[in-house]
Amino acid sequence: NVTGHLASGLPGDADAVKMIYLAVELTDLVAGPARSAADAVDLLEQLCRRLAEGMEERGWELSAAAPLVGEVLGHELPSAVAVLGFASTEVVPRLARTTDEIENILRALNGGFVPAGPSGSPTRGLVNVLPTGRNFYSVDPKAIPSRLSWEVGQALADSLVARYLADTGDYPASVGLTVWGTSAMRTQGDDIAEILALLGCRPVWDDASRRVSGFEIVPVAELGRPRIDVTVRISGFFRDAFPHVVGLLDDAVRAVAELDEPAEANYVRAHADQDTAEHGDRRRATARIFGSKPGAYGAGLLPLIDARNWQSDADLAEVYAVWGGYAYGRGLDGRAARGDMETAFRRIKVAAKNVDTREHDLVDADDYFQYHGGMVAMVRHLTGESPEAYVGDSATPDQIKTRTLGEETHRVFRARVVNPRWMAAMRRHGYKGAFEMAATVDYLFGYDATAGVVDDWMYEKLSAEYVFAPENQEFMRQSNPWALRGITERLLEAAERGLWAEPDEQTLERLRATYLELEGDLEGGGE
Structure with missing residues (x-):
């Protein structure tokens, strides 16, 4: 935020030329290169760090903000003072109360009352979720999507369609989207808003309660594109926490399917008409929301990958369909509908998953490859071709981006997975840090098995970095040799399965030797 205010307070146009100009100007305040827009960002971040460190030294006293800004920047900048003031009065005091976590756990174990607080993500502007350690409550399901998330959802839909147009020259006939309950809680419904926008609908809110009272259909002429069919794979938590939203989306799909519009302008109706002609059941033909069996959770792929008990896409798709082949909506309530799910999945041209926070990434948890990668694998198995796999990035709501899954994987790989600073941070966490490194390799492998992105x-x-680098190898041998063995075994499995298509033979020999050595040490009790 301070970076944005600093940039907005200096002269120039809002483009790359402005940023280069800023970089040159900023070298009067801080040392560093000034040849590109990226250099300007680096210089601004150095100034922001000086401001934050200066406020820390001054105990985050509100009165210190204005003098410090003048000292660091050489002139007054009220917007930067306002940001530091907000940090002093709101953010820092709330962060200082994270010790409430232990106190409230002990109070709960003693039968005492734990104060309530809202859920959400501080990185999405929800500072009121701090301090942590409270008994958090969810959002109001009837207030999803919020007005702000509607703006973000529209941008996500527009970005996805624009990217597909640029990549293929056509509109996607059907989009598959993975929707989680935790994301809905953090964003107040970005994913839901995107689905409505793709369908060509918009929410209607009650002004008094801010709740969603329904939806209205946007005319095709105003929409400016065809109505995109959307197939949704919901998580078990989303099913349980947001039944009202499931009903809203189902109503929207069914309403759009009954519009008197030509097939080329309404892919939802075109597909529903095809399926109705085949089996005569309009309700089945408009089922677009699928999830786990009532009372069950997950996508089932992690145990399969961990057990190494699979051979091809058919095995992955079978598990994905068995776990997710239940339809939800008005009157469906988790009805077994594997056939209808597969019919909808055969039409998917884009398999999408949105990322709304910088607090974790695609290879930070197994759910990403299970839900998103599983969708890609199932479509590939059903059609013989992989769909376009996209990741919508709304972590910065006013800078929405759609990347291919490959682009996002490469970005995360360079930024975190093999980042020396991240690996050093993991080494500080001992056994758990080594476990996180091994889990990252497992999740990358899972995404490669399902979506072919590594x-x-x-x-x-x-x-080179996790197994052979002396610092990391010694760290894991001492802290968690099982993690090092697991990483080595997973890399060898990737080569055996052909995911690692052309491995260097010397690398494989070193991996085998390391694995055998670790196996001997562990079986011998580390003697």
Whole structure:
């Protein structure tokens, strides 16, 4: 935020030229290169760090903000003072109360009352979720999507359609989207808003309660594109926490399917008409929301990958369909509908998953490859071709981006997975840090098995940094040799399955030797 205010307070146009100009100007305040827009961002971040460190030294006293800004920047900048003032009065005091976590746990164990607080993500502007350690409550399901998330959802839909148009020259006939309850709680419904926008609908809110009272259909002429069919794979938590939203989306799909519009302007109706002609059941033909069996959770792929008990896409798709082939909506309530799910999945041209926070990424948890990668694998199995796999990035709501899954994987790989600073941070966490490194390799492998997104050079880099680098190898041998063995075994499995298509034979020999050595040490009790 301070970076934005600093940039907005200096002269120039809002483009790359302005940023380069800023970089040159900023060298009067802080040392560093000034040849590109990226350099300008780096210089601004150095200034922001000086401001934050200066406020820390001054105990985050509100009165210190204005003098410090003048000292660091050489002139007054009221917007930066306002941001530091907000940090002093709101953010820092709330962060200081994170010790409430232990106190409230002990109070709960003693039968005492734990104060309530809202859920959400501080990185999405929800500072009121701090301090942590409270008994958090969810959002009002009837207030999803919010007005702000509607703006973000529209931008996500527009970005996805624009990217597909640029990549293929056509509109996607059907989009598959993975929707989680935790994301809905953090964003107040970005994913839901995107689905409505793709369908060509908009929410209607009650002004008094801010609740969603229904939806209205946007005319095709105003929409400016065809209505995109959307197939949704919901998580078990979303099913349980947001039944009202499931009903809203189902109503929207069914309403759009009954519009008197030509097939080329309304893919939802075109597909529903095709399926109705085949089996005569309009309700089945408009089922677009699928999830786990009532009372069940997950996508089922993690146990399969961990057990190494699979051979092809058919095995992955079978598990994904068995776990997710239940239809939800008005009057459906988790009805077994594997056939209808597969019919909808055969039409998917884009398999999408949105990322709304910088607090975790695609290879930080197994759910990403299970839900999103599983969708890609199932479509590939059903059609013989992989759909376009996209990741919508709304972590900065006013800078929505749609990347391919490959682009996002490469970005995360370079920014975190093999980032020396991240690996150093994991080494500070001992056993758990080594476990996180091993889990990251597992999740990358899972995404590669389902969606084919890990290149050979990435496997080589993982071998070099996680297994062969003396500092990391010694750390894991001492802190968690099982993690090092697991990483080595997973890399060898990638080569055996052909995911690592052309591994260097010397690299494989070193991996085998390391694995056998670890196996001997562990079986011998580490003697």
